[in-house]
């Protein structure tokens with residue numbers, strides 16, 4: 001009975017997968033996780049690119065999805081897909097209960113390259129600012145010193 005349940009979970013596939021980006025999101029996940037890829041929080045985690053309007057986290061099935069728009073957006077907004085993936089992965093490390101609170105932000109800042117963290121200000125401006133994330137403009141200004 002229990003084994004059947006596990007098998008169902010393992011077989012779960014999200015809708016509207018975009019197969020042309022499968023390798024890309026897999027590689028990006030590994031790149032962002034680096035040495036953390038062996039961590040319990042992401043053990044067996046599968047990631048799929050999808051032609052859906054937003055990414056989702058399927059906790060029981062251990063699957064996250066990255067919408068194709070977040071991949072295309074990186075053409076104009078460098079690193080946007082990095083940011084998006086790091087955000088989704090941070091949820092895994094922080095746990096489902098953490099929402100976008102302190103633990104989530106802590107993991108997000110570990111996982112997301114500093115130069116791309118400003119994208120979080122466009123999503124959760126107050127929480128991101130409270131976590132010490134600064135705008136792209138002020139980051140760029142600091143880089144000139």
Ligand SMILES: [Zn+2]
Nearest residue numbers: 087088091100
């Ligand atoms: Zn989120």
